[in-house]
Amino acid sequence: MTRHGFCETGLRQAPRDIKPKRFGMTWNDISTAIKLAHQSIAHHFHTGAGKRLQRIDSDVAEQVMIDFIKHGIAILPVHDSFLVHEGHEGGLEAAKKEALWTVCGADTKLKLVDLTSALSLPTWRRSGAWTRRLWHRNDPGHL
Numbered sequence: 595m596t597r598h599g600f601c602e603t604g605l606r607q608a609p610r611d612i613k614p615k616r617f618g619m620t621w622n623d624i625s626t627a628i629k630l631a632h633q634s635i636a637h638h639f640h641t642g643a644g645k646r647l648q649r650i651d652s653d654v655a656e657q658v659m660i661d662f663i664k665h666g667i668a669i670l671p672v673h674d675s676f677l678v679h680e681g682h683e684g685g686l687e688a689a690k691k692e693a694l695w696t697v698c699g700a701d702t703k704l705k706l707v708d709l710t711s712a713l714s715l716p717t718w719r720r721s722g723a724w725t726r727r728l729w730h731r732n733d734p735g736h737l
Contacts, residue, residue, distance in 0.1 A: 657693035
């Protein structure tokens, strides 16, 4: 273990809920396969780099949410994305670019996805407000 609590050699056994034998493999087989599949970044494994990157990602997301909150606009974080009221897509793109520049000093192209057309989500309108419900695509019983 390093002084930061990260194991430099990797995990010696599978995490509690991972059962490699279900797939006819050992934990060492799985670890080796992961390292081979990701050779270009394997030297960063077990160094804490993943946690540092997660923190940076969290800082960027926090900046985006704070920007929307300051303007009184609802924003919902969903994993690595955000849901905003229709009409605020441009503001979201601008806030994400600004946050990425502020936190990382980097610029990037962002992918804006219209969930209504991308997932055929039902939309309800009530007194000027909107709500979107996320359903399982392959479960017509929910629609």
